Amino acid sequence: MNPMPTSLFTPVNMENPAREIDDIDRLVSHYWTPVLRFVFASVRDMDVAETVTQDCLWKAHRRRHLFRGDCSVHTWLLRIAINLIRDHARKQRWRFWNKAPRVSSDALHAWPDSRLSPEDAVLVQEQVAAVWDATRALSAKQRTAFLLRFVEECEISEIAQVMGLSENAVHVNLFRAVRAIRKRMGITP
């Protein structure tokens, strides 16, 4: 009997999820983009994001014997990525003389939707820039919860698994993140 999928991020091979991570090429081809997307949104530097993503996938492959299959492979990878992002942030705090260049808001909303009219594109770019700037001011937990919810579109239960928090705690972090973003965007009543 095949197990029921528990989340949107069920592994390709549901009968034996661990098999998917045995092959490094398959792991990279399936999960490079989603992991890179989350890491880039967190660290805001493409070079750093690539390095962290590479470390994440390599670490997952090396420690595949530790994967118990109690969550999806995507959840497990995001958990590793979050720890690596935290390590990177800790190292950056010590290297105060060598701050890594960050992707500015201009660089992010230089990728507009070509289907929009010029006026709508400008409006959307402003909104995207505002959200991008606002997420910078969030705490690490709030930013992680926000990105997992609104960029990766994870369910609350999945976010709780990734972050190792209760669903209540995830709700609280999301609440505070959205409130803070709206405040920085200047649209609170």
Added chain:
Amino acid sequence: MTQHLSEDAFVAVVVGGATAAERKHVETCVACRTEVAQFSHALSSFRATVGRRIDVHVSSRPANRVGRETRAESVRTSVWYWLAATAVVTLVLFFMPARNHEAPPAVIEHASVDTDPDALMDAVGRHLSRTLPAPMEPLLASVAGEDVQGDTNEGK
């Protein structure tokens, strides 16, 4: 309920976890529904922009190249690991025989007092130090010398 959603209620609608009354209000109030839609649109645009940025980057850098690079890096890492381990083992083996060849420290107690003058002196000194109080230590050397001469003379 007030005329429009409070900030907390608005956030609850966006994040999830709004009450039934709050959801009903959004359905009926045009202003609140518009504001929720605009903010949700801003968030989805943000998501789409990040996705586009990544898609363009990934298309210029194929994923399978990363897999090969990751494997190459792992081979290089393991080679350095084994080189370091070999160096440590070599150093340990190099220094271990040198320590084993060191001569053990001389143990004076095992020297024969009958044949070794130094051993005899030390034995007398130890005896005197046990019997003489500390303030009389300066006399130790002279007393030990007379006793030795006396003993040797008596033995003749």
